[in-house]
Amino acid sequence: MKLxxxxxxxxxxxxxxxxxxxxxxxxxxxxxVTNPFWKAVxxxxxxxxxxxxxxxxxxxxxxxxxxxxxxxxxEDWIVRKPAAMVFVxxxxxxxVPSIQKVNQAGIPVVIFSNRMSDVESVTYVGSDDETIGYxxxxxxxxxxxxxxxxxxxxxxxxxxxxxxxxxxxxxxLKEHPQIELLASQPGNYRRLPAVxxxxxxxxxxxxxxxxxxxxxxxxxxxxxxxxxxGRGGKTKVVGIDAIPDGIAAIQSGKMQATADYSGHDQGFxxxxxxxxxxxxxxxxxxxxxxxxxxxxxxAAPWAMPVEEKPTPDWNKVLQAQKKL
Amino acid sequence: MNAAxxxxxxxxxxxxxxxxxxxxxxxxxxAFALASPEFSSPRNLGNIALQSAALIIVSLGMTLVxxxxxxxxxxxxxxGLCGVVMGLMLASHGSLPTALGAALxxxxxxxxxNGALVAYAGMPPFIVTLGVYxxxxxxxxxxxxxxxxxxxxxxxxxxxxGVWLGVPVPILAMAAVFAFxxxxxxxxxxxxxxxxxxxxxxxxxxAGVPVRAWLVAVYAYAGLLAAIxxxxxxxxxxxxxxxxxxxxxxxxxxxxxxxxxxxxxxxxGIWGTLVGALAVAVLRNGLNLIGLGTEWxxxxxxxxxxxxxxxxxxxxxx
Amino acid sequence: xxxxVQRLPTEMLFVVVTRTAFVAALVLLLxxxxxxxxxxxxxxxxxxxxxxxxxxxxxxxxxxxxxxxxxxxxxxxGLAACVGAGFIVKGYVLLGILAALGAGxxxxxxNGALVAYVGIPAFxxxxxxxxxxxxxGYVFMKGEVIHGFPAxxxxxxxxxxxxxPIPVIAGALLLLALHVVLHLTRFGRALYAMGGNPVAARLxxxxxxxxxxxxxxxxxxxxxxxxxxxxxxxxxxxxxxxEELLLTAIAAVCLGGTSLFGGVxxxxxxxxxxxxLALVVNGMNMxxxxxxxxxxxxxxxLILAVFADVTFKRRMS
Numbered sequence: 001m002k003l004x005x006x007x008x009x010x011x012x013x014x015x016x017x018x019x020x021x022x023x024x025x026x027x028x029x030x031x032x033v034t035n036p037f038w039k040a041v042x043x044x045x046x047x048x049x050x051x052x053x054x055x056x057x058x059x060x061x062x063x064x065x066x067x068x069x070x071x072x073x074x075e076d077w078i079v080r081k082p083a084a085m086v087f088v089x090x091x092x093x094x095x096v097p098s099i100q101k102v103n104q105a106g107i108p109v110v111i112f113s114n115r116m117s118d119v120e121s122v123t124y125v126g127s128d129d130e131t132i133g134y135x136x137x138x139x140x141x142x143x144x145x146x147x148x149x150x151x152x153x154x155x156x157x158x159x160x161x162x163x164x165x166x167x168x169x170x171x172x173l174k175e176h177p178q179i180e181l182l183a184s185q186p187g188n189y190r191r192l193p194a195v196x197x198x199x200x201x202x203x204x205x206x207x208x209x210x211x212x213x214x215x216x217x218x219x220x221x222x223x224x225x226x227x228x229x230g231r232g233g234k235t236k237v238v239g240i241d242a243i244p245d246g247i248a249a250i251q252s253g254k255m256q257a258t259a260d261y262s263g264h265d266q267g268f269x270x271x272x273x274x275x276x277x278x279x280x281x282x283x284x285x286x287x288x289x290x291x292x293x294x295x296x297x298x299a300a301p302w303a304m305p306v307e308e309k310p311t312p313d314w315n316k317v318l319q320a321q322k323k324l
Numbered sequence: 325m326n327a328a329x330x331x332x333x334x335x336x337x338x339x340x341x342x343x344x345x346x347x348x349x350x351x352x353x354x355a356f357a358l359a360s361p362e363f364s365s366p367r368n369l370g371n372i373a374l375q376s377a378a379l380i381i382v383s384l385g386m387t388l389v390x391x392x393x394x395x396x397x398x399x400x401x402x403x404g405l406c407g408v409v410m411g412l413m414l415a416s417h418g419s420l421p422t423a424l425g426a427a428l429x430x431x432x433x434x435x436x437x438n439g440a441l442v443a444y445a446g447m448p449p450f451i452v453t454l455g456v457y458x459x460x461x462x463x464x465x466x467x468x469x470x471x472x473x474x475x476x477x478x479x480x481x482x483x484x485x486g487v488w489l490g491v492p493v494p495i496l497a498m499a500a501v502f503a504f505x506x507x508x509x510x511x512x513x514x515x516x517x518x519x520x521x522x523x524x525x526x527x528x529x530x531a532g533v534p535v536r537a538w539l540v541a542v543y544a545y546a547g548l549l550a551a552i553x554x555x556x557x558x559x560x561x562x563x564x565x566x567x568x569x570x571x572x573x574x575x576x577x578x579x580x581x582x583x584x585x586x587x588x589x590x591x592x593g594i595w596g597t598l599v600g601a602l603a604v605a606v607l608r609n610g611l612n613l614i615g616l617g618t619e620w621x622x623x624x625x626x627x628x629x630x631x632x633x634x635x636x637x638x639x640x641x642x
Numbered sequence: 643x644x645x646x647v648q649r650l651p652t653e654m655l656f657v658v659v660t661r662t663a664f665v666a667a668l669v670l671l672l673x674x675x676x677x678x679x680x681x682x683x684x685x686x687x688x689x690x691x692x693x694x695x696x697x698x699x700x701x702x703x704x705x706x707x708x709x710x711x712x713x714x715x716x717x718x719x720g721l722a723a724c725v726g727a728g729f730i731v732k733g734y735v736l737l738g739i740l741a742a743l744g745a746g747x748x749x750x751x752x753n754g755a756l757v758a759y760v761g762i763p764a765f766x767x768x769x770x771x772x773x774x775x776x777x778x779g780y781v782f783m784k785g786e787v788i789h790g791f792p793a794x795x796x797x798x799x800x801x802x803x804x805x806x807p808i809p810v811i812a813g814a815l816l817l818l819a820l821h822v823v824l825h826l827t828r829f830g831r832a833l834y835a836m837g838g839n840p841v842a843a844r845l846x847x848x849x850x851x852x853x854x855x856x857x858x859x860x861x862x863x864x865x866x867x868x869x870x871x872x873x874x875x876x877x878x879x880x881x882x883x884x885e886e887l888l889l890t891a892i893a894a895v896c897l898g899g900t901s902l903f904g905g906v907x908x909x910x911x912x913x914x915x916x917x918x919l920a921l922v923v924n925g926m927n928m929x930x931x932x933x934x935x936x937x938x939x940x941x942x943x944l945i946l947a948v949f950a951d952v953t954f955k956r957r958m959s
Contacts, residue, residue, distance in 0.1 A: 032882075033618050033619055033780050033785050033881065034780070034783075034785070034880055034881045034882035035785075035880070035882075036785060036786050036787045036880070038785065039784070039785030039786060042785070057615055058617070058618070059612075059618070060618045061618070062618055062621050062622045062625070062776075062777075063571060064882060064885075066571075067561065067565055067567075067568055068557070068568060068569070068572075071560065071561065072375050072608070072609075072612075073612060075371050075374075075375065076368075076371065076609055076612040076613060077612070078367075079362045079365060079367055079368045079371065079613065080362055080613060081362075091472050091561075091563075091565060093471075093472040093474045093561075093562075093563045094472050094561035094562075094563045094565050094568070095561070096561075096562060096563070097481075097484075097560065097561060097562045156470070157469055157470035157471070158468075158469075158470040158471045158472065158565075183930065185927070185933060186470075186933060190882065190886075191876045191878055192872065192875075192876050192883070192886075193886065195875070195876055196691060196923070197927060197933070199687045199691075200684075200687065200923070200924050200927030200928060201927060202683075203678045203679070203681065203683060203684040203687060203924075203928065204676070204678050204927065204928050204930075205678075206678070217787075217878075220789075220877075220878070221876050221878075224800075224876070224877055228800050229683070243787075244789075245787060245789045245790075245878065248789075248790065395765075441945065441949070445949055445952060445953070446952050446956065447945075447948050447949060447952050448901065448902045448903060448948070450711075450896075450902045451896045451902065451944060451945070451948045452945065452948075454889070454892065454893065454896070454941070454944065455940075455941040455942070455944040455945035455948075456941065456945075457937075457941065458889075458893075458937035458938060458940050458941025458942075458944070459937070459938050459941040459942065461937050462934055462935055462936070462937040462938030462939075462941070463938065465934040465937075466932070466934045466935065466938075469934070470934070574713075574769060577765065577766075577769075578766065578769060581763065581765070581766045586763075587763050587765065618780065619777060619780035619781045619784075620777065620781065621777070622773055622774075622776050622777030622780060623773065623774050623776075623777025623778055623780075623781070624777070625773050625777075626769075626770040626771065626772065626773025626774035626775075626776075626777060627770070627773075627774055629766065629769070629770045629773070630756065630762065630766065630767060630770030630771070630774075633762050633763075633766045633767075633770075634756065634760045634762055637760050637761040637762050638760060638761075640761075641761060
């Protein structure tokens with residue numbers, strides 16, 4: 001009886017170790033559990049895990065975007081020895097030492113959405129925020145006829161996405177000297193602060209031709225504030241992210257356009273890259289997602305809930321890299 | 325009785341009335357050691373100690389403040405400001421000692437402002453420190469425009485990565501600060517005044533003790549400790565960030581209360597604070613290791629804190 | 643109304659007078675410096691923002707009067723808003739409102755029970771509830787945003803009545819109701835007694851424990867109501883709703899002259915405090931001052947205001 005028990009125990013122990021190698025554990029870091037953008041990232045990541053046969057676990061700070069907590073999460077995860085890490089820093093500078101520790105521990109890292117320097121990563125997956133800022137600003141400028149007054153509602157000033165999107169906006173503004181930037185104030189990527197900031201700006205500037213918001217969450221809020229004040233027709237609003245809320249606003253005409261910043265695709269591709277790297281596949285050091293401006297005419301595909309979205313075709317995406 | 329035995333007596337006496345946090349710590353450590361194979365690994369235990377160093381240092385200062393029936397909500401923002409000033413000075417090629425000195429000075433000055441308004445103007449500590457929190461936070465944000473300050477000289481990393489006599493620097497710093505605070509609290513007149521201000525301020529005043537000046541010193545000490553903690557946190561991130569410690573003061577207050585120090589009556593002690601801070605650190609580390617989802621972690625931490633304090637309250641009643 | 647003012651102790655009178663003078667000075671200064679400040683539109687915006695702040699700080703005022711504090715108001719606001727949003731977005735507006743208020747009530751009762759019956763300090767009890775409410779909110783929302791509420795519900799936050807925003811009217815009604823409760827009912831007067839002299843209050847046979855539970859329950863329910871107004875205003879709910887409103891709510895209460903030691907203060911002060919905060923933010927936006935300076939301004943104003951109160955109190959005694 002005892003021998004049988006030992007044999008059974010041995011049989012149970014060995015396969016689990018083998019299984020652990022067959023289904024690698026990938027940890028996917030996101031900035032918080034409040035913003036639906038990161039939810040889309042997690043959904044995409046889970047799909048990659050399911051398609052490619054890996055166990056995906058998630059790590060996000062309990063206090064949204066908290067630097068100290070994310071540092072702690074990285075350190076705790078190093079102890080758990082995941083097969084690979086998919087990572088976005090809540091602060092692209094302050095998390096450098098933590099990722100350097102991950103590098104030292106020999107755990108491969110794929111970074112996505114926010115670039116980091118001075119760390120080793122298998123690849124970087126993301127959209128180019130500077131190009132996005134440039135394209136969406138150019139779109140807005142064209143839609144108001146090339147001249148007028150605009151207002152910029154910024155994201156969290158320290159975030160690399162906000163900084164790069166603003167740089168892109170400034171590049172577009174330089175090309176159109178007849179556009180006057182009335183004000184640039186942070187809404188911190190959140191709806192209520194953006195609404196309140198914009199309300200006050202509306203009082204200061206009776207004429208605003210266009211508003212650029214660093215994300216859709218804020219843009220939808222701004223467009224509603226305009227509608228409530230009866231100024232909806234006179235001011236055009238653009239955002240970034242192409243979240244369902246923003247798409248609905250575009251389809252109803254409250255907002256003009258947004259730029260695709262697909263958390264779902266980024267999560268899927270970054271996690272796929274991590275898993276494929278473990279299999280020994282080779283791919284470029286950077287996988288850039290194309291910049292797509294979404295307006296009423298082409299908005300339909302983005303209105304789908306994130307769970308039902310089709311996953312990008314890995315090979316097609318790699319093919320497109322050679323052209324970019 | 326020789327000095328060593330006397331020195332041991334105080335902590336032993338306190339340990340006989342162990343706060344709930346001690347049982348909590350033991351329970352959590354045992355549970356996680358069973359549930360997670362990595363929990364008791366030397367690397368992980370080392371991590372826990374390193375991760376708690378800054379919190380414990382700040383909590384020690386907070387203990388003194390709470391012992392005087394006060395509270396300090398500005399410590400997190402002051403820590404951020406100290407780090408930012410130090411970082412900015414270092415990034416523009418200032419010397420390390422000057423930058424460290426500036427950070428320490430800011431911590432002490434902020435503490436003196438808090439203390440002066442509480443002691444001499446007679447304002448409630450909650451409001452004074454809430455106001456100073458806003459001011460310190462604003463200054464830190466304006467100086468950095470919300471960005472991290474990088475480009476720090478490699479020497480800074482010693483505060484987190486360095487090892488001296490085989491012990492990591494943050495743990496040494498924590499031990500040194502703890503030892504110094506212990507001496508301050510239990511072996512000096514200052515310490516006796518701290519307990520007395522909380523328990524029986526009138527008597528002290530009638531005895532002619534300059535209570536108000538000592539109260540300012542308490543808040544100044546808390547500010548000084550926040551500055552020291554800022555060295556460790558800045559080194560850990562290799563960057564100074566204005567909001568790096570926002571919310572830390574609430575964690576510190578929780579650690580102090582969990583450790584048995586009471587908001588009223590001025591009793592309690594720093595061993596309790598140490599245990600309370602470690603209990604929370606172990607809880608959060610353990611929850612990460614067993615892979616509990618973030619959403620549930622938040623609720624669990626709240627439940628554990630409230631349960632621990634509730635059990636203590638019920639225990640004290642009977 | 644005049645009778646209620648005459649009943650105010652001298653300290654509250656000092657508070658009301660100084661704060662009103664400050665508001666007047668601030669309005670005058672901003673009107674001179676910024677041409678768009680003193681317009682009807684802008685005043686409406688300021689009032690609405692102040693009303694939102696006040697709805698959240700009102701319940702907190704009652705708790706602080708008893709010498710306690712409620713750190714969970716922001717998180718309870720968010721949780722209740724999310725719970726309500728889940729029903730409202732599907733069209734069950736009344737059910738959603740009741741669910742939200744119920745969630746706030748439940749959290750408040752738990753807070754009150756912990757403070758009154760278990761004897762936990764209010765700071766820790768409500769701090770723990772802050773975490774629990776946040777956590778439950780995260781679990782409920784699963785990282786999503788709920789958006790697109792029926793127009794009827796949205797009027798609560800964005801609508802107008804007699805050319806005043808509905809949140810302002812709600813705030814005014816709440817102010818009146820709470821003022822009456824505080825000064826004309828036994829419950830209200832008991833709150834002052836519990837804060838001012840808890841031992842004496844107990845000895846006079848007041849059901850202090852029951853009252854404590856009631857006051858925290860009220861705080862939770864009012865936070866829930868504020869949450870409904872916020873999501874009606876922005877037409878969306880996510881688990882981060884209300885997070886940033888806690889500290890400004892406390893500041894509004896303190897600015898209004900309600901002492902954290904309990905026993906002194908009132909709801910009128912909180913209303914004025916909320917108005918001051920809204921004016922400062924609006925004014926700074928009008929003048930183009932970077933938002934980073936707002937916390938500084940509030941910190942300075944808070945300290946100066948309470949310094950004045952404390953000095954006045956000392957001169958009087």
